Amino acid sequence: MKRNFFLFLLIAAMASMIASCGGGAPGNAGNTGNGNAAANTANDPLATTKPAKEPTTNNAPTLTPVFKAYCAAWVKNDEAGLRKVYSSDTLKVFENDMKADKIKSLIKFLEDDKISGTPCEVTNEQITGDSAVGNIISNKYPNGIKIIFVKENGEWKMSNRSPVTDSMKPSPSNSNAAANTGK
Numbered sequence: 001m002k003r004n005f006f007l008f009l010l011i012a013a014m015a016s017m018i019a020s021c022g023g024g025a026p027g028n029a030g031n032t033g034n035g036n037a038a039a040n041t042a043n044d045p046l047a048t049t050k051p052a053k054e055p056t057t058n059n060a061p062t063l064t065p066v067f068k069a070y071c072a073a074w075v076k077n078d079e080a081g082l083r084k085v086y087s088s089d090t091l092k093v094f095e096n097d098m099k100a101d102k103i104k105s106l107i108k109f110l111e112d113d114k115i116s117g118t119p120c121e122v123t124n125e126q127i128t129g130d131s132a133v134g135n136i137i138s139n140k141y142p143n144g145i146k147i148i149f150v151k152e153n154g155e156w157k158m159s160n161r162s163p164v165t166d167s168m169k170p171s172p173s174n175s176n177a178a179a180n181t182g183k
Helices: 005-021 064-076 079-085 088-101 172-180
Strands: 120-128 131-138 145-152 155-158
Touching: 064 079, 064 120, 064 131, 064 155, 088 155
Parallel strands: none
Antiparallel strands: 120 131, 131 145, 145 155
């Protein structure tokens, strides 16, 4: 099965936003039967299909060169260039999935994630030791999506992780509790 990482991140981010939005009164699906459709969408968290662009707090001077190299690699269909920007852990995940899918080329494997290279920017970097988060903006994600970067051998690399999806993973204590409920 081909994995579409960025599509997954987008869906996960939207699901997280929808879950955190709350809604109208219980039982109110937004249709009061009065025929006023415009008023009915005011309390409907699904009425907004496009998240607002995050305000820029910095222009990510540390992470921008990594993402620019990523964009340039896609524009040139440069597999070696793509491999240079990804972390070793991310490449291991990709290679395992590629093997399972019987795909030999990283370009082919990630073809659904291909970007045009315009726009190609990172904003709002937050660096903590050898880990960082940046909001990447591309033609696929015009309002941006947060991606985790890691420092390997003194160089910053992109990962296939996002703080949005990492926060959705069950903690070991939660998964053990679920496993122990059958005793």
